[in-house]
Amino acid sequence: MLEEKAISQAVIRRLPRYYRYLGELKEQKVERISSGDLSKKMKVTASQIRQDLNNFGGFGQQGYGYNVESLYAEIGKILGLDRGHNVIIVGAGNLGHALSNYRDFEKRGFLVVGIFDNNTELEGKEIGSMKVQMIDKIPDFIRANNVEIGALTLPKDQAQEVAALLVANGIKALWNFAHTDLDVPKDVIVENVHLSESLMRLSYNLSQYQAKHKNK
Amino acid sequence: MLEEKAISQAVIRRLPRYYRYLGELKEQKVERISSGDLSKKMKVTASQIRQDLNNFGGFGQQGYGYNVESLYAEIGKILGLDRGHNVIIVGAGNLGHALSNYRDFEKRGFLVVGIFDNNTELEGKEIGSMKVQMIDKIPDFIRANNVEIGALTLPKDQAQEVAALLVANGIKALWNFAHTDLDVPKDVIVENVHLSESLMRLSYNLSQYQAKHKNK
DNA sequence: TAGATTGTTAATCGATTAACAATC
DNA sequence: TAGATTGTTAATCGATTAACAATC
Numbered sequence: 196m197l198e199e200k201a202i203s204q205a206v207i208r209r210l211p212r213y214y215r216y217l218g219e220l221k222e223q224k225v226e227r228i229s230s231g232d233l234s235k236k237m238k239v240t241a242s243q244i245r246q247d248l249n250n251f252g253g254f255g256q257q258g259y260g261y262n263v264e265s266l267y268a269e270i271g272k273i274l275g276l277d278r279g280h281n282v283i284i285v286g287a288g289n290l291g292h293a294l295s296n297y298r299d300f301e302k303r304g305f306l307v308v309g310i311f312d313n314n315t316e317l318e319g320k321e322i323g324s325m326k327v328q329m330i331d332k333i334p335d336f337i338r339a340n341n342v343e344i345g346a347l348t349l350p351k352d353q354a355q356e357v358a359a360l361l362v363a364n365g366i367k368a369l370w371n372f373a374h375t376d377l378d379v380p381k382d383v384i385v386e387n388v389h390l391s392e393s394l395m396r397l398s399y400n401l402s403q404y405q406a407k408h409k410n411k
Numbered sequence: 412m413l414e415e416k417a418i419s420q421a422v423i424r425r426l427p428r429y430y431r432y433l434g435e436l437k438e439q440k441v442e443r444i445s446s447g448d449l450s451k452k453m454k455v456t457a458s459q460i461r462q463d464l465n466n467f468g469g470f471g472q473q474g475y476g477y478n479v480e481s482l483y484a485e486i487g488k489i490l491g492l493d494r495g496h497n498v499i500i501v502g503a504g505n506l507g508h509a510l511s512n513y514r515d516f517e518k519r520g521f522l523v524v525g526i527f528d529n530n531t532e533l534e535g536k537e538i539g540s541m542k543v544q545m546i547d548k549i550p551d552f553i554r555a556n557n558v559e560i561g562a563l564t565l566p567k568d569q570a571q572e573v574a575a576l577l578v579a580n581g582i583k584a585l586w587n588f589a590h591t592d593l594d595v596p597k598d599v600i601v602e603n604v605h606l607s608e609s610l611m612r613l614s615y616n617l618s619q620y621q622a623k624h625k626n627k
Numbered sequence: 628t629a630g631a632t633t634g635t636t637a638a639t640c641g642a643t644t645a646a647c648a649a650t651c
Numbered sequence: 652t653a654g655a656t657t658g659t660t661a662a663t664c665g666a667t668t669a670a671c672a673a674t675c
Contacts, residue, residue, distance in 0.1 A: 205642065207615055211608035215590065229656060241656095242644050249658060257657040258651045274611045275618030289512045293505035299590070299607055305614075343617065368617045370610065374431065374515070384620060386613035390604065391515050392427035394586065395490045397602035398521075399423055401559065401584040402491030404600060421666065445632060457632095458668050465634060473633040474675045 206247050210274060212237065213247070217267040229260035279304045281342045282370075285357050286349030287312035287320070287327045290372055294346055295322050308340050313353070330357065334364045344368045351375040422463050426490060428453065429463070433483040445476035495520045497558045498586075501573050502565030503528035503536070503543045506588055510562060511538050524556050529569070546573065550580045560584045567591040 216237055220228060234241035248254055248266075251273050255261045271277055282300075284291045287310050294300075295307050310322055313330045320327045328336070336342070345361040347354050347369060354373035361369065368384040371377055374392075377385050432453055436444060450457035464470055464482075467489055471477045487493055498516075500507045503526050510516075511523050526538055529546045536543045544552070552558070561577040563570050563585060570589035577585065584600040587593055590608075593601050 203642075207612055210615065211605070211611040214611065215608070231656080240644060242646095243642095245656095245658065246643080253658065255657050256651060257649070258655045260656065273615065275614040276611065280614065280617070289505075289509035293509040294606075296505045297606070300610060303607060303610065303614075305610060344613065367620060368613055370613055382620065384613060384616040386609055386616070388604070388606065388609055389427070390510075390513070391519060392431070393602055393604050394516065394519065394521060395427040395430065395492065396423055397560065397584055397586055397600060398491040398496065398519075399426065399489065400600040400602070401496070404583060404598065419666075447632080456668060458670095459666095461632095461634065462667080469634065471633050472675060473673070474631045476632065 202250050206250055209239075209243075209247055210270060213244070214267065214270045214274060214276075217263055217270065220263045221267050225263050227260045227262050230255070232260075276303050279306055280344055281306055281308045281340055282344040282346055283307070283309040283311060283333070283336065283340075283342050284346045284348060285311045285330065285333070285361070286347060286353075286372075287314070287317050287322065288348060291346070291348035292322055294348060295325065305344070308342065309336055311336075312349075330360070333360060337361075337364045337366065342366065344370060346370040346372065347377075348372045418466050422466055425455075425459075425463055426486060429460070430483065430486045430490060430492075433479055433486065436479045437483050441479050443476045443478050446471070448476075492519050495522055496560055497522055497524045497556055498560040498562055499523070499525040499527060499549070499552065499556075499558050500562045500564060501527045501546065501549070501577070502563060502569075502588075503530070503533050503538065504564060507562070507564035508538055510564060511541065521560070524558065525552055527552075528565075546576070549576060553577070553580045553582065558582065560586060562586040562588065563593075564588045 216233065217228075230241040230244040234244055237244075245255070248261075251269070254266050254269055282305050284295055284307060291310060291312075295310050300307070307323075307325070309328060310325050311328050311330050311333055312318075315329070317327045318329055343366065345358075345366045345368070347357060349357060351373045354371065354375050355377060358369055358371070358377045358379055362379050362383055367382075369377060369379065369386070371385055371387045372390070374389060376387070379385060432449065446457040446460040450460055453460075461471070464477075467485070470482050470485055498521050500511055500523060507526060507528075511526050516523070523539075523541070525544060526541050527544050527546050527549055528534075531545070533543045534545055559582070561574075561582045561584070563573060565573065567589045570587065570591050571593060574585055574587070574593045574595055578595050578599055583598075585593060585595065585602070587601055587603045588606070590605060592603070595601060
């Protein structure tokens with residue numbers, strides 16, 4: 196078997212953004228685009244676009260550029276969006292509720308099939324077309340519904356325990372919204388969304404801006 | 412005036428995580444910590460920790476390490492968490508609803524003072540202690556309430572227009588949850604939270620993992 | 628004092644950009 | 652064919668890590 200060289204996370208971070216822009220171009224019926232034109236739209240260098248894409252194959256054609264529709268499809272395949280993924284949400288608070296209703300995710304093949312909590316008061320509560328179930332139902336549910344991804348939208352002191360439960364039952368990817376770093380086996384994928392860290396970066400940049408303008 | 416050299420965004424991205432770990436140590440009544448011990452906890456190099464912190468000042472002491480409480484306070488100051496920030500949320504859907512109830516933000520000094528939408532059906536609807544207001548009330552509201560930050564939790568086709576409105580009324584920082592890149596003057600801070608891009612990165616890494624294990 | 632650990636310089640590594648031959 | 656634009660190598664830039672003198 197050929198050993199494929201790993202793609203750097205810097206490249207992977209940019210891929211969804213390419214996908215988004217190509218999707219927009221496709222909607223606008225644009226047939227082809229050069230790395231130069233795309234670079235102007237996206238405010239990155241044309242060189243970076245070509246380098247990034249060539250990690251995965253030569254999708255372009257000299258003198259022509261890239262075919263929008265086929266490049267869009269190719270990146271979708273690379274991102275694993277060409278097939279479905281079943282997701283469960285653990286934590287039926289406001290954020291879990293918001294995620295379970297996010298229609299955009301379905302468009303990309305992510306289907307929320309269950310929502311869980313350990314608060315017995317929420318048991319049976321309807322959220323969209325689902326009912327909140329208790330956490331002890333998770334193991335059977337995962338097996339019965341071919342669940343691949345678990346989204347953790349619960350307080351940080353419960354996150355590690357639930358993560359361990361999900362991993363023990365075969366979940367291979369965690370989308371973690373809890374304000375903590377999960378300790379899981381290294382073959383388990385963890386994608387963190389730490390909203391409070393995002394807000395602190397905003398705060399830092401705002402403070403810098405204000406400090407600079409005070410001195411002027 | 413001394414020209415301070417800009418700190419790289421790579422460093423700023425890590426600061427909130429240091430802040431989180433130091434907060435935990437502080438809660439555990441840990442008095443001091445060396446870069447070596449912190450590096451083991453956080454799974455980064457001790458060298459990186461010392462380099463990062465020294466961008467802002469010499470907070471440590473040779474032979475001793477760093478005082479947890481004072482370093483925590485210093486990083487808080489750097490991040491601008493030592494004072495309040497008033498926030499409005501534009502978009503009263505599920506996500507706006509979730510953010511407006513996020514108690515963690517208040518702890519850091521971010522106070523949600525208003526929530527807006529352009530759907531007249533939502534006008535006056537109670538969300539926490541607030542009532543949803545129409546978007547045309549925003550200009551007066553910003554001035555009356557000293558609002559610094561706007562969170563955009565609305566569909567992508569409305570985001571640019573609302574961003575322009577906020578900027579025209581003096582908002583200097585946008586926390587953008589819409590799936591689009593905002594075009595604003597360069598002195599306006601934009602912090603993006605693109606959830607669908609996060610999910611795609613998860614999907615990519617999961618696909619890679621599955622492809623690798625299929626071949627074995 | 629001796630030991631520990633910082634702050635900081637130097638070395639390494641990796642990512643981005645520039646350049647251009649290949650080629651459609 | 653001539654012009655455009657890629658794919659890819661080489662050069663540059665910046666970020667991370669290593670090393671160690673300074674010092675508490």
